[in-house]
Each structure stands twice: as C-alpha cells, then as structure tokens.
Amino acid sequence: MLDATQNNAPIIQMNNIEKHFGNIIALAGVSFDVRPGECHCLLGDNGAGKSTFIKTMSGVHQPTKGEILFEGQPMNFATPRDAMEAGIATVFQDLAMIPLMSVTRNFFMGREPTKGSGLLKRFDVDHANQVTMEQMRQMGINLRGPDQAVGTLSGGERQTVAIARAVYFGAKVLILDEPTSALGVRQTSNVLATIDKVRAQGIGVVFISHNVRHALAVGDRFTVLNRGKTLGTAKRGEITPEQLQDLMAGGQEMAQLEGSLGGTV
Amino acid sequence: MSEHTQTVADERIKNEPFMTRMMKKPELGAIAGVILVTLFFLITADPVMFSLSGVMNFMTPAAQLGILAIGAAMLMIGGEFDLSIGSMVAFAGLFFGVCIVTWGLPLIFAIPLTFAFAAGVGATNGMIVIRSGLPSFIVTLAFLFILRGLSLVGLKAATGGSTQLRGVRDATENDFLAPFFAGDAFGGLFLWLAENGWVDTFKNGNPKVPGVPVEIIWFIVLALIATYILLRTPAGNWIFAAGGDTNAASNSGVPVNRVKITLFMVTACCAALVAIITVMDAGSTDSRRGFQKEFEAIIAAVIGGCLLTGGYGSAIGAFFGSIIFGMVVIGLTYTDFDQDWFQVFLGGMLLIAVLFNNAIRKRVTGER
Ligand SMILES: Nc1ncnc2c1ncn2[C@@H]1O[C@H](COP(=O)(O)OP(=O)(O)O)[C@@H](O)[C@H]1O
Ligand SMILES: [Mg+2]
Numbered sequence: 001m002l003d004a005t006q007n008n009a010p011i012i013q014m015n016n017i018e019k020h021f022g023n024i025i026a027l028a029g030v031s032f033d034v035r036p037g038e039c040h041c042l043l044g045d046n047g048a049g050k051s052t053f054i055k056t057m058s059g060v061h062q063p064t065k066g067e068i069l070f071e072g073q074p075m076n077f078a079t080p081r082d083a084m085e086a087g088i089a090t091v092f093q094d095l096a097m098i099p100l101m102s103v104t105r106n107f108f109m110g111r112e113p114t115k116g117s118g119l120l121k122r123f124d125v126d127h128a129n130q131v132t133m134e135q136m137r138q139m140g141i142n143l144r145g146p147d148q149a150v151g152t153l154s155g156g157e158r159q160t161v162a163i164a165r166a167v168y169f170g171a172k173v174l175i176l177d178e179p180t181s182a183l184g185v186r187q188t189s190n191v192l193a194t195i196d197k198v199r200a201q202g203i204g205v206v207f208i209s210h211n212v213r214h215a216l217a218v219g220d221r222f223t224v225l226n227r228g229k230t231l232g233t234a235k236r237g238e239i240t241p242e243q244l245q246d247l248m249a250g251g252q253e254m255a256q257l258e259g260s261l262g263g264t265v
Numbered sequence: 266m267s268e269h270t271q272t273v274a275d276e277r278i279k280n281e282p283f284m285t286r287m288m289k290k291p292e293l294g295a296i297a298g299v300i301l302v303t304l305f306f307l308i309t310a311d312p313v314m315f316s317l318s319g320v321m322n323f324m325t326p327a328a329q330l331g332i333l334a335i336g337a338a339m340l341m342i343g344g345e346f347d348l349s350i351g352s353m354v355a356f357a358g359l360f361f362g363v364c365i366v367t368w369g370l371p372l373i374f375a376i377p378l379t380f381a382f383a384a385g386v387g388a389t390n391g392m393i394v395i396r397s398g399l400p401s402f403i404v405t406l407a408f409l410f411i412l413r414g415l416s417l418v419g420l421k422a423a424t425g426g427s428t429q430l431r432g433v434r435d436a437t438e439n440d441f442l443a444p445f446f447a448g449d450a451f452g453g454l455f456l457w458l459a460e461n462g463w464v465d466t467f468k469n470g471n472p473k474v475p476g477v478p479v480e481i482i483w484f485i486v487l488a489l490i491a492t493y494i495l496l497r498t499p500a501g502n503w504i505f506a507a508g509g510d511t512n513a514a515s516n517s518g519v520p521v522n523r524v525k526i527t528l529f530m531v532t533a534c535c536a537a538l539v540a541i542i543t544v545m546d547a548g549s550t551d552s553r554r555g556f557q558k559e560f561e562a563i564i565a566a567v568i569g570g571c572l573l574t575g576g577y578g579s580a581i582g583a584f585f586g587s588i589i590f591g592m593v594v595i596g597l598t599y600t601d602f603d604q605d606w607f608q609v610f611l612g613g614m615l616l617i618a619v620l621f622n623n624a625i626r627k628r629v630t631g632e633r
Binding site: 058060079080081090092094095096097098099101105109110111112121122123125149151152 | 503512515519577
C-alpha cells in the first residue's frame, strides 16, 4: 500500500488552501492530496477546520485563496454537483439526508436513475428501490422497505445509508467526514472494513476523524490540522499513536494533561 | 439476486398494516375530508347539489381555486410560499386584457405572452428570495401589494380611469383557441347523452348541462401532471429534497436554486391560467380579480397535506382540498344555513388539517 501512495500521481491535490468567512480565518493555507488506492486521514480537534477543508474539496465552498488540481488540471468546483460529476463523493458530517423522504429517494437524491426518453423520461423507481435494498443489505442493514422514511432510522443506520450512497456513487475519491463518531463498536468496524474494501478498488479515500485509533486502523497517511493549519503529514509506521495524539491537541497541553491524568487519555 | 431483493422488500411491506400505510399518504386527510363534507351535504342540503348540474356548479369554483392550489402545493413542497398569486391573477388578467383589447392580439399571441409575462414576475419573486435569503413569506407579501396596486394603476391607465377593462369577449369570440380556455368542453358528448335520455334535458331536448366547463378539465389535467412530476420524475425528487432541507439537497447535487425559481414561475403561470380562463369567461377584467385567492390556495394545499415547513405534501391532496372548498362555498347555498358559516367552516378545516398533518409528520419521521 505504501508503494502505491509513492508511485501514483494524486487524483486531487489541494495547494495552500485558505478559506475566510468574513473576518474568521477557518483555513490558513492547507495543502493536502489523495492518491488512488490510499486512505489519507485528516485529523484534528473540533474546530480545527476539517469540515471546512473537505467542503472546499467537494464544491460546497470555494477557496478564498489556493489552488485545486484534479488529475493534474486546475479545477474550480462551483457546486457540489460539479465535484460529484468529476467523481468525488462525500459523506458530510451532517449526512445531507432528508428525514421526511424515503431511503430510496435519499439514496438517489440529485442522481436519480431514469428510464424512457423525451417527455416520458422518468425516475426509474423500481430500479432505485432494488439498488437501495441491495446496497443496504450489503452494509448489514435490513430495511422494512425502500419507502421507509430516513427519519425513522437510527443515527447509525442513517450514517450507514449515507456511506452506502457515497460508496455506490464514489467514482474516484470518497470523502468521509467523521463517519465513525456516532457509531457503536460493531458499526465502526463495519465502516472501517468498508474503507478498506473501497481503497482496494483503487479509489482514494479521505477519512476524517478525531479518533486516533480509528485513523490508525485504516490510514496510509495522516495529516493533522490545527487551527486552520497543517502540522504535517506522516506515513503509516512513521508515527506512534501518542505522537499523533499530541499533534492533534497542538503539542504541549496534551502532554501536560496526560501527565496529570496518569496516561489514560 | 434482484428477484430476491424484491421479495424481501415485499414481504416486509405487507407486514405493515393497511391503516399505517394509508396514514403515510399526504392526501389521506383531504380524501377523508371530501367524504365527510359529502356526507354532511347529503344529509343537510337539497339533493339538487349532487345532480349533474349541481356537481358542475361546485366543481367550477373548485377548479378555479384548484389550479392555483396545485401550483401553491408544489411550491410549498419545495419549501417556499407565494402570497402574491391572488394579485398575480389580477395582474396577469390586466396584461391579458391589454393584449386582447388594447393591442388587438389574437389568442395565439396573447396567451403565450401572458404566460411569459407571469413567468417573468414569478422568476423575479424567486430571484429576490434566493439572492436575499429572506423568507419567501415576506418577499411575496410585498408583491401581494405591489401587484395589486400595479393592476389598479395599469387598469386606469389602459381604460382612461376605469378599474374594469371590457371588450374581451367580443375580441375573442371567434378565435380558434377560445374553446380551450372558455365555455364548456365535450358539448357533443352531452348532446348525445341527452338524445339517449341519459342526462336531464330542457323541453327543447338540449341537455341542461351543456358540457364540462374547461377549467374543470384543466384542473384535472394539471393535478395529474403535477402528481406525475412529483412522484415519478427526478425533478419531483428535487422538489421534495429542496423543501425538506435546502443544505442537504444542495450538498447532494440538487440544483436547489433552479428548482425553487422554476416553482415560482410555475405558480405564477397557474395564476395566469386562472386569469385567462376567468377573464375570457367574464369578458372583462377588473382589479379585484383573484382577491384573497392566495390564502384560499394555501389553505387548500394545507388541507391536502402540505406541511408549512416544506418537503412534504401532494398535488392530489391539493386537488381534493380545492374540491372541499368548492363544495362548502356552493353547498351552503343548498342548505338552510347562513352562508357566512363558510368562513367558520374554512377556518375549522384548516385548523384540523394542520393538527392532523403535524401528527402525520411526527409519525413519518419517527419524531415523538
Ligand atoms: N459557514 C461558516 N461561517 C462562519 N464560520 C464558519 C463556517 N463554517 C465553519 N466556520 C468556522 O470555521 C472553523 C472550523 O470549523 P470546522 O471546519 O467545522 O471544524 P471541524 O470540522 O474541524 O470541527 C470553526 O471555528 C467554525 O466556527
Ligand atoms: Mg467537522
């Protein structure tokens, strides 16, 4: 896996990305790239700017400064739809799901399969239902029916639908924003296994987490964000869990805390 | 494999009791309402109400309102309101009247021009709502007054001081497009039915009901098209998504702004259609046309199961909601009740519908 990350050109490369919201500087020059078949973890404490960063990657935000190269070409995603069409699938932290709509309608939202042509071009509901049930079963969730409203699913189940949807459409890059933070142990290992499977298909995965153990379980490279800046990128095996943990907390404070808590954190 | 998926799904759907499944249909309340109101008038009203001519009598106002309500329902499902549709009827009526009378245009030009004009106003509404991020409620409330005022001013300018523009009938009487927007459809069929003695006739053998008023045909066709779009096209999915959660929809690749602006245009065009039909029917247009229709249309949509918060509802529901409306307005004249009970009835229906919809929403989303 390490070889793969060294030899392949990045699918997407973000150079010195800055993002300002009014006078708030959410990102102050972040560089990051993803290669085919790797899982690149983006770590950082709450408010570090992880979500903002991946939103510039998926077309939700336009960077204030900086450059995005997609397969080597400068690229400017004006809308999430543009990014999707380029092959970037994202599971947002808030999941981007609509509780009042059925699982199928959510699954295919914005990318509805059609049949027929001209005026008779219509949403192929049967096909959509079938795919949804199939994909959900593969993720270990048995729906009551494809028309079950997302609002009736548990948090973990919703997360799983969102991931299944992104995996199903994720052509080149799959971005997961804290997919494991709301999940139980079993579902977490399910998600980590899914990441491994997707990566094996040659897709580049961006995995956001503030849980070092989850990141170390699947990550090939680790980039730590702190207060809108990168503190550096490390390859698997080059860094210990303790070092990662320290970096995430911005260094010293964590070391002090750890001392006073007796190394339990 | 796929066969198997289907059977698993079906088994599980069948486990759900029939009532629970029906409860999930947004239009359930409106259908139940139609049944209740029908029962009420069967007991209290003169049986003439449910004769063929009686039915046409209440279906005509129901249809005129319903065309607006279907537009309003789609817009509400898309998460927005349009309080200016009543004024839009007057404004489009004025524009149409000026096209016909002042400019002497034939219907083949006047009608598309009126729709284009209305769509332009609708797009302006939508654009302001999207660009400013303000609630559509307040933006279109402003347009409620602006358009009503412009209709008055425009009418006076066009007529030299009057608030009524006459002469539409004379100018359109022989137009080949007129039968699509005025009068009754299926006249031949009704004559044939009369000849066979299947419908009531006058002494001279002509049927008492000469045909189906065109607005009823438009109403039914629009309800079917709107339902098809909502339930069976990608655009329908986008409308539900845009109304359910703008952010989530946009992040999932739904062109939310385009969807919403289009819906504002469609709603305004529904108002224009009502304007064209009613102006041709009356032969003139005046500034009070469509007065307070925005509220009635929204009420019909809500009775039809639309949530005020968007993302849920149905066009068929709005269809039945409008029929309830027509039945109550006209039905009371067939009873001994004072007609002014109408407003009480209406407010009561609205309140019950909102309470009912709220309960349904909680059930669907599993919220407690
Ligand atoms: N739309 C926005 N407007 C203003 N500030 C924002 C916006 N989005 C994020 N921020 C700010 O940017 C910072 C980073 O947020 P975020 O990217 O969500 O962090 P993380 O995902 O790492 O927890 C926070 O201080 C947050 O308040
Ligand atoms: Mg975040």
